Amino acid sequence: MSKRFFYVVCKPKSIDDWENYKICSFGELIKEAGLCRAIIAWIALAKMDFTAITIKPYIISSRILTKRLFLHEFTHLRQQTNDGLLKFGIKYYWAWFINFFFKKETRFNLYEAYYNIPYEIEAYSVQENFQV
Amino acid sequence: MNDKEIEIDLNQIQLTPAEKLEVAETLMRLKKTFKNISDEEAYKIVVHQLLRIGHLPMLRQQLLKRLKNE
Secondary structure: OOOOOOEEEEOOOOOOOOOOEEEEOHHHHHHHHOHHHHHHHHHHHHHOOOOEEEEOOEEEEOOOOOHHHHHHHHHHHHHHHHHOHHHHHHHHHHHHHHHHHOOOOOOOOHHHHHHOOHHHHHHHHHHHOOOO | OOOOOOOOOHHHOOOOHHHHHHHHHHHHHHHHHOOOOOHHHHHHHHHHHHHHOOOOHHHHHHHHHHHHHO
């Protein structure tokens, strides 16, 4: 099977902008979103098989955006705008760390540690409230 | 990690209607980016990537079964 990987990139201006995305190769992703974002996206999507990652102001995904996926990622975009990218990153990974190593209910469970990050709880609740 | 290669006959792939839609939409946009690849290659890229991130569950199960039997 093919080893080529593509990236779906969206730079939404509003919550209604979810169909405004394009498919890029890695080279085009660097041009579009910058080297740092492209490397982070490559690690998260092509190496760790995540579905999507949001690094303000871009949503980068390994599949085309559905409205639900967009709403989830747009919530992270809003959180990053409100808290600032650095604070968001620190709080996000700190919460995961605490969940994974110290919280009784989620200890040593990769998925439960992730689902119980406060930012993710909010994003999933926005996504689940969307009616088709 | 020891990856095992598995050949897939593209004509034998069974997809749900929703998956078919996603593959078709992705193919359309992918062809705009990678202008000089064949339809077959584009189809391979899309199916491979969606499989990797776990979005073609039926096909994934079929392949896992085949891998176990081989």
